[in-house]
Amino acid sequence: MALEHAILVSLLEKPGSGYELARRFDRSIGYFWTATHQQIYRVLKRMENDGWVAAHEVAQQGRPDKKHYAVAPAGRAALSAWLHEPIEPESVRHDLAVKIRGAAFGDLSALLHEVERYRQVHSGRLAHYRAGEERDFTGPDAPAEPDAMHELQHVVLRGGIAYEQMTLAWLDDVLATLRRIRERTAP
Amino acid sequence: MALEHAILVSLLEKPGSGYELARRFDRSIGYFWTATHQQIYRVLKRMENDGWVAAHEVAQQGRPDKKHYAVAPAGRAALSAWLHEPIEPESVRHDLAVKIRGAAFGDLSALLHEVERYRQVHSGRLAHYRAGEERDFTGPDAPAEPDAMHELQHVVLRGGIAYEQMTLAWLDDVLATLRRIRERTAP
């Protein structure tokens, strides 16, 4: 389980409340780790009990109070220990791959339209990543001398970009294959 | 949840027992969908109760009896209905990306060695995929006129190959970035 560690990294990059964390998990961190606010609140509470993070309540005007979290020394130690553990192989779950192989026994055309829609989603995601890269790393507003944190954030984002590019190329391959089969079997 | 559907696809491609399915989920299907034998047995039982698959016991000599499963009409209908549903965005969980961003606050060198090891795993996986492609699709023993099922299996495998190639290139980028930071911060 690495949600704790994802939260530690995010809080080390910038401390904040559970709500703020939840929004980060819809944005930058969310590119490679998803979590709902439920999970985040629950895990944050456990981490506080374990002394990994320290919280202090912040009163706000016109808004509900919030609990501001920062990483405690024990949390830093836990992260460091986790970094030394071997990387466990990710367990893959690709609905689309199952559907593609299932298309041999179902409706090819329906899948074709779905893949076209899916391609647009990934195309949009690539554009979004590239805009973020331009804004934070390669554009004129980016820092001239990036620190380690910055460079590591960038290399992770480059991974997301590479993934989306690869996916788009593969989806084109999938579309071409589906069309070829459809024309051959139902001319 | 798509494990049911992954099982339906696998049983349509070739009927078999729960044990055989579990082994396929360590091989071809396992490239894009992981499942333990526990899950498979449990879900198979539910699918049998729902009339998605039909089972008949097969007595064997020198081996335990096995339950042979085949897809029933209701299962085919369920798969077809699922193929028409929109593809839901995959929920990503990349431990490595978390670790890379965490390395800004921990031991860079330890991660470097881990990434090198991780790279070897993916290198081996790519070789394995390519051997499978040669054996089943592009080599001399592959069928000259592949059917739809065959072609769809191939395009999914090409996706796996593209993924591994992309991953290897990105890991080289990661390694170069980690080394650059290490030499700059601790010369």
Next chain:
DNA sequence: ATCCTCTATGCAACTCGTTTCATAGGCAAG
């Protein structure tokens, strides 16, 4: 006025997936 959205946190119930254990005969290596 009423509805919706945003901020901000949390409980409760449920489903899905993993881990551990159990059974049981055959077969091969040491």
Next chain:
DNA sequence: CTTGCCTATGAAACGAGTTGCATAGAGGAT
């Protein structure tokens, strides 16, 4: 001859993740 692996299935407990609901004030839209 005993230890371990392969086939074959399954129960039980646990942990992680999702979904629905609740609260509550501020602000904007219709």
